[in-house]
Amino acid sequence: MTHSVVVFAFDGVRLMDVSAPLEVFTTAGGGYTVCVCTPDGRDVTTSAGLRIGADVAAAEVRRADTLVVPGAADVDGFLRTVGTVGQVAALAAVSGRVAAVCTGAFALADAGLLNGRRATTHWEHADALARRYPDVAVTPDAIYVQDGPVFTSAGVTAGIDVCLALVEQDRGAEEARRVARDLVVFLQRPGGQSQFSAASRTPPTRHPLVRPLLDAVVADPAADHSLRAMARRAGVSTRHLTRLFREQTGTSPAGFVEGVRLEAARILLEAGAGVTRAAARSGIGSDESLRRAFARHFGVTPSAYAARFRGTAVGEGGYASTLTSSSVITPSTMRNERNWKGPASSLSAVETRT
Incomplete structure (x- = not known):
């Protein structure tokens, strides 16, 4: 059976947030049909200035097995754009599962799709997501989080991680490994976002002591x-x-x-x-x-x-x-490293709840 994947693109979208999921699912090949939908069916321009062609308008999508919502370079600007959050909600309503890449989590949260759920986003925006949507349990260090049929992931390249997880869920670990090898990436990278972020910046206090x-x-x-x-x-x-x-x-x-x-x-x-x-x-x-x-x-x-x-x-x-x-x-080479007594990969890197 074919599995339909719809990637929602819009003006100002992060280029890799769109291209990474497309690469994973098209590399997985047979069994997946992948299309790009845009708010009005017209081409859009990414934050990098590259134009992306549209296959279909958002209103024309009748059913999707997987909806992927990429992130915007200007989150506030995207959320202020009339109708876009409503389109995300409408697309999610006809999708079997939903995956957000990077700041795409804000669109899901604004549409009410993350209420009462655990989620993550780019480490730089995690605090803002938690403050803005108190009903969302934000896990700031996770590479991706699954809570039921809703997936959220960290910044940019984490779109590859979460989509590999979706392929593994659909087609099994061996197919996911094959795709990861083809793309020369980790099937499940060790560690969480702390290794990529500047976690120990000096706090801005002016206390004299x-x-x-x-x-x-x-x-x-x-x-x-x-x-x-x-x-x-x-x-x-x-x-x-x-x-x-x-x-x-x-x-x-x-x-x-x-x-x-x-x-x-x-x-x-x-x-x-x-x-x-x-x-x-x-x-x-x-x-x-x-x-x-x-x-x-x-x-x-x-x-x-x-x-x-x-x-x-x-x-x-x-x-x-x-x-x-x-x-x-x-993870296997890490386990074999001399004196290494820790886990093969950080348990905080991926969190799931079905």
Whole structure:
């Protein structure tokens, strides 16, 4: 039986939010019919300036097995466009399941499709989604979330992840693996969005006691920033300092220090430092401490992270020397890495509820 996939495109849509689902389902081939629908059946222009041809107008769609709603570069502008949210709701009403890519989650939420459901979106917009739609349980670190027939995913390339999950649901794991191999991507990437976002930015407090401490930690992460040492520098008790940190930053002194040190370790690894050097210079200490911190926060080992995000310097012969097709990191290779005791992939990367 054929499975119909409708991708809703509109002016200002993110190009990859449209192209990624199209690539996955067309690569899966037989069994899928894929079309692009637009608000009025006319071509649309993406945020990148590329025109996308329309197969059908939204009002002409009578039935779809899967509806994909991409994200807009200008979320507020999209939501203000007369009729578009209503069109998303109407399309969802004739679809068996719905998947949003990136900020497409805002369109689903505005249409009431996420009320009482768990959802995710691009890490940069997760807080705004939660504030704007309090009936939605936002999971900010997930790559994608399934809650019944509704799927939401993180930014841009996460459209590939969620559509591979849909292919696996329809055609089985082997077909999803075949598509992933063809596209040279993870079938299920390890870790959540924390590994891609700048999670430990300095909070914007101007408190006369807390601000100098924050600046000191950022300036030299490897220095002594124990609770006792910081309280002594601020001239207050450890209990009072902990309370001030909670009020001004939303976290504990230890939590802030660990976040800054993890950020420093990530930067060092991306710059080419080894695990031992990154652990020492960031202030985290030992290799094992760094591995445990990465497993807890990012769901990957430091060396796996470095292999994926280190700069792709070109080596002899003109080939990129950092990561090749024979050295792609997979959950199985992570499990076999020396001293790795964490899970094969972060449980926070994917959340489902049928």
